Amino acid sequence: EPAHVTNFLRTIVEDDLKSGKHRTIVTRFPPEPNGYLHIGHAKSICLNFGLARDFGGRCHLRFDDTNPVKEETEYIESIKESVRWLGFEWGEHCYYASDYFEQLYQWAESLIIQGKAYVDDLTADEIRSYRGTLTEPGKESPSRSRTAEENLDLFRRMRAGEFPDGAKVLRARIDMASPNINLRDPVMYRILHAPHPHAGDKWCIYPMYDYAHGQSDAIEGITHSICTLEFEDHKPLYEWFLDNLPVPNRPRQYEFARLNLTYAVMSKRKLLQLVKDGDVTGWDDPRMPTIMGIRRRGFTPEAIRNFCDTIGVGRSDSWIDMSILEESVRQDLNERAPRVMAVLRPLRLVIENYPEGATEDLTIAYHPQRPDLGSRSVPFGRELFIERDDFMEVPPKGFKRLSPGEEIRLRGAYIVKCTGVERDGEGNVTTVRCTYDPETRSGLPGSERKVKGVIHWVSATHAVTAEVRLYDRLFTVPNPSGDDWKELLNPLSVEIVRDCRLEPSLALARPEDRFQFERQGYFCADRVDSQPGAPVFNRTVTLRDSWAK
Numbered sequence: 001e002p003a004h005v006t007n008f009l010r011t012i013v014e015d016d017l018k019s020g021k022h023r024t025i026v027t028r029f030p031p032e033p034n035g036y037l038h039i040g041h042a043k044s045i046c047l048n049f050g051l052a053r054d055f056g057g058r059c060h061l062r063f064d065d066t067n068p069v070k071e072e073t074e075y076i077e078s079i080k081e082s083v084r085w086l087g088f089e090w091g092e093h094c095y096y097a098s099d100y101f102e103q104l105y106q107w108a109e110s111l112i113i114q115g116k117a118y119v120d121d122l123t124a125d126e127i128r129s130y131r132g133t134l135t136e137p138g139k140e141s142p143s144r145s146r147t148a149e150e151n152l153d154l155f156r157r158m159r160a161g162e163f164p165d166g167a168k169v170l171r172a173r174i175d176m177a178s179p180n181i182n183l184r185d186p187v188m189y190r191i192l193h194a195p196h197p198h199a200g201d202k203w204c205i206y207p208m209y210d211y212a213h214g215q216s217d218a219i220e221g222i223t224h225s226i227c228t229l230e231f232e233d234h235k236p237l238y239e240w241f242l243d244n245l246p247v248p249n250r251p252r253q254y255e256f257a258r259l260n261l262t263y264a265v266m267s268k269r270k271l272l273q274l275v276k277d278g279d280v281t282g283w284d285d286p287r288m289p290t291i292m293g294i295r296r297r298g299f300t301p302e303a304i305r306n307f308c309d310t311i312g313v314g315r316s317d318s319w320i321d322m323s324i325l326e327e328s329v330r331q332d333l334n335e336r337a338p339r340v341m342a343v344l345r346p347l348r349l350v351i352e353n354y355p356e357g358a359t360e361d362l363t364i365a366y367h368p369q370r371p372d373l374g375s376r377s378v379p380f381g382r383e384l385f386i387e388r389d390d391f392m393e394v395p396p397k398g399f400k401r402l403s404p405g406e407e408i409r410l411r412g413a414y415i416v417k418c419t420g421v422e423r424d425g426e427g428n429v430t431t432v433r434c435t436y437d438p439e440t441r442s443g444l445p446g447s448e449r450k451v452k453g454v455i456h457w458v459s460a461t462h463a464v465t466a467e468v469r470l471y472d473r474l475f476t477v478p479n480p481s482g483d484d485w486k487e488l489l490n491p492l493s494v495e496i497v498r499d500c501r502l503e504p505s506l507a508l509a510r511p512e513d514r515f516q517f518e519r520q521g522y523f524c525a526d527r528v529d530s531q532p533g534a535p536v537f538n539r540t541v542t543l544r545d546s547w548a549k
């Protein structure tokens, strides 16, 4: 992996350690378990866990589970799996904001006693309209003047379950005229009679993210609380709570630019909609920008970590082109994936002068630049399959493949010459007939002869039949936004090809084994559907960027 590119957050951490402000740093990655993690989260994971790793600190995995209605245990499990798969470990430091609910509740009472929080009867809509706008100050709620005693009593009754959902909220009493709307008496607690995936049915009031987050950071001794830029406006509120509560530590919030990726959507709300509407097969569909989807597509953790290093960490929002992500896996697999032969759309080829029933085992190296990857034996015989596209009866000028009267090299085997074709009743070519030149076997002196090109092949009698899924981008446009974003889905984002023929060594591919299929791209045995003897491969990425203009 490349040396870590420095960034402003690394500089801050370095300075804080040098100046003695902190003896050790503690960061956290704080997902809400309301969906699967996506590639944007990978950026945050690499940043937070990467800082802890490189500066000898630690990084907590914290579930920011303050909204039970949208949260599920399945998501908690998938998040852990995604972080681990990316190559990061939290050790004993897995936490849940919901484990702090009692402490958060006690601190809320202390704000009430200080006159810094009050129970409000306004509805959510009223609160919104009372809040004002950027140019207009907010309006105070009639409940704002309640006494501390009254508020304490009402808040306790909220907790006890006396009121229905939405009947009351607890608000911080800050400043309804603040130019920062986040400080206009933000809601701290709402009533939700709903069980919680981690806390069970203990609570019917739940803290808002803005109240829970900073206090959770403080409880855990987080030194650098790193979040995305949209929270910059919330920072004064983050600090207000810390200033007004007896917290054991003083974390500091820093913001960085979130990752936006072209040809993808990244909000969990939209990803969930794709799953629910059946536009994809699930959160881990290989077309999804989720970590589990990208994994199933065949990406390596190394490629994703390199991608995150490449794009860097800054403070201005920008779009990263999907081709940069694709190039990261292409580079990684170019160096390490064994190269094999797979015929996706088979056409029979018969070698007339090759003895009937004979078989030869050719030894072919897995990688031209990586002798350490070894070689495998590939059977060769009289009947082969080649790619339908590699033969044309009437070729255009410059066609570098096979056509009548022309010669071609079969990769790792012999030069063959096309002598004719066989057809079905409708005149379609069903078989290409050839002769071979035994002197031209790869490695023999005769193999030097120049021919138009090299094509891949498999032995018809030995090949294993497989399903191959050819994936492409999920959207047709770089920025699928707006109300009708779903209309921008790419109708050709997957093509399932069922009757592919692969060289026999691939029969026993294990789930997640990755290969270059020569001349086609990088492919990965599907971790869900691939079986020994009945492999299913996903195309991770083509060999070249077919989207480049």
Ligand code: ATP
Residues within 6 Å of the ligand: 029, 030, 031, 032, 033, 039, 040, 041, 043, 044, 226, 227, 228, 257, 258, 259, 260, 266, 267, 268, 269
């Ligand atoms: P979304 O808005 O996509 O649903 P979120 O921000 O609500 O995501 P969280 O579970 O709260 O999702 O995110 C956990 C952490 O990951 C947060 O610190 C958040 O800032 C960070 N994160 C989320 N999306 C991105 C992104 N696109 N780029 C970088 N970091 C991100």
Ligand code: MG
Residues within 6 Å of the ligand: 032
């Ligand atoms: Mg969030």
Ligand code: MG
Residues within 6 Å of the ligand: 268
């Ligand atoms: Mg969100």
